[in-house]
Amino acid sequence: MLVLLCAGFVSLSSAQTGVGLTISPRGLYAIPVGSLADRLVPTGGVKLGIGARLDENWTWEGTFEATRFMKGNKDQLYxxxxxxxxxxxxxxxxxxxYPFGAEGILAGKVHPFMTGGLSVYRWLARRGAHATDSTGAVVVPGLVQQDWSLGFRGGAGIEFLPIERVGIxxxxxxxxxxxxxxxxxxxxLENTSGFQTVEGSVGLRVYLPSKLF
Structure with a gap:
């Protein structure tokens, strides 16, 4: 993913033409992985990207996202x-x-791509108070944790262009x-170090003409 990001910076600095605004709202489904899966079950979320198509191969976007895991994993929690x-x-x-550029595959309608990103997250975790025996004599108090953290994400996808300037x-x-x-x-409850997830997302990407950017 670091190679992908570094190569993108080179493309960003050298791009001279073809710059156009992109807007890409999407819905996502986040699946906890590792020790996070012992606490939480999958959930939905939303993400919005606003950026630029720099050339035939590269798109850069600023992203904003929200994902809320609100249910515990009853099958794993003690x-x-x-x-x-x-x-x-x-x-x-x-x-x-986009390795195939503007040509894509299947008459230019299908465009595979690789993607990677870096984000800053504000996160909030809550654990409710709970009795440790049937009498309720011993109660472990609740806990609230919150902090700012860096996050990294990478993967691959495919884009279909049914009409000009609109991709699914x-x-x-x-x-x-x-x-x-x-x-x-x-x-x-064991320590959870690193919030690992696998995400599947589906969305629209609208390409506005370069003269508007």
Missing amino acids: FPDLQVTLELYGAGVQASY FGQVTYGVVVGELWPALALH
Whole structure:
């Protein structure tokens, strides 16, 4: 992914023509991976990209996203009714590289691409108070954690252009946010270091003429 981003910066500095505005709203489905999956179940989210198509191969976008994991994984939690949540709100930059350029495949209607990005996240994690025995005599207090963290994401996708300047795309990416959820031994919760997810997303990408940019 770092190679992809560095190559994009070279393209950004050398691009002279063909710059046009892009707008790409999308919906996503985030699946927790690793120790995060022991706490939370998959959830939906939203993402918006606003950027530029620099040339036939490169698109750069600023991105804004929100993903809220509001349900605990009852199959993995020692106490299935324990309330655990994680909210992620991010802003960053994403580069997409189209190896076949404007020609694409299948008469120019289908365009595979690779993508990678870097974001800054504001995250908020909550763990509810919970009794550790049936009598309720011992109660572990609730906990709220919040912080700012960097996140990285990379993957691949495919874009279909049914009409000029409008693309329908889907992509699958793996990402990690550099955050930490503290353990609670009395609740049989282990430390979670790094919020890893696999995301599938579907959206529209609208290409506005370069004269408007």
